[in-house]
Amino acid sequence: xxGVTQSPTHLIKxxxxxxxxxxxxxxxxxxxxxxxxxxxxxxxxxFQYYREEENGRGNFPPRFSGLQFPNYSSELNxxxxxxxxxxxxxxxxxFRGASYNEQFFGPGTxxxxx
Amino acid sequence: KQEVTQIPAALSVPEGENLVLxxxxxxxxxxxxxxxxxDPGKGLTSLLLIQSSQREQTSGRxxxxxDKSSGRSTLYIAASQPGDSxxxxxxxxxxxxxxxGTGTSLTVIP
Numbered sequence: 469x470x471g472v473t474q475s476p477t478h479l480i481k482x483x484x485x486x487x488x489x490x491x492x493x494x495x496x497x498x499x500x501x502x503x504x505x506x507x508x509x510x511x512x513x514x515f516q517y518y519r520e521e522e523n524g525r526g527n528f529p530p531r532f533s534g535l536q537f538p539n540y541s542s543e544l545n546x547x548x549x550x551x552x553x554x555x556x557x558x559x560x561x562x563f564r565g566a567s568y569n570e571q572f573f574g575p576g577t578x579x580x581x582x
Numbered sequence: 583k584q585e586v587t588q589i590p591a592a593l594s595v596p597e598g599e600n601l602v603l604x605x606x607x608x609x610x611x612x613x614x615x616x617x618x619x620x621d622p623g624k625g626l627t628s629l630l631l632i633q634s635s636q637r638e639q640t641s642g643r644x645x646x647x648x649d650k651s652s653g654r655s656t657l658y659i660a661a662s663q664p665g666d667s668x669x670x671x672x673x674x675x676x677x678x679x680x681x682x683g684t685g686t687s688l689t690v691i692p
Binding site: 503509516524526556558567572574 | 671680
């Protein structure tokens with residue numbers, strides 16, 4: 469069973485640019501969530517996708533957007549990058565059926581905005 | 583708005599000690615609570631998930647309890663080992679949002 473994978477591992481961008489981060493969910497999972505983790509802080513929930521639809525969103529501006537594909541993999545897109553977007557971006561997958569089940573996290577993508 | 587607090591922020595114990603980490607949340611309308619560990623610069627590793635209808639879960643040396651009405655959860659680690667050194671995070675699921683605490687940084691001294 470393959471776990472949650474993310475790409476790329478590290479990324480350096482300049483202010484104003486756009487970035488796309490990718491996540492492959494664990495086999496059998498139908499839900500993907502994205503988080504931003506600044507240094508020394510707990511992860512902040514960005515949004516969740518369930519069956520290809522956004523199913524909940526944290527306090528992030530619209531320049532943070534996402535997609536979920538039929539194979540349940542997902543992308544996080546960030547437009548007009550700002551210096552404060554520098555963080556570890558984490559993706560988590562889970563199976564949502566009659567109940568909300570355990571989330572499993574990928575290793576993260578470290579984004580640096582210069 | 584849901585707020586999750588973890589106390590203490592940091593903890594240092596000698597090897598072999600039993601210890602308790604605390605997590606509190608302000609809104610009891612949750613579906614579940616999950617405990618994670620995070621090693622520096624790494625992703626999160628799931629430790630235990632407690633559904634809102636459950637009171638506790640156990641895995642090996644770990645035991646997590648949940649008191650939804652008082653907005654509290656504890657993670658009990660028995661016979662701590664140096665390999666347990668990491669940051670421990672709790673997260674609550676309110677259905678369409680997830681809220682994390684800022685974590686407890688644990689150091690187990692050999």
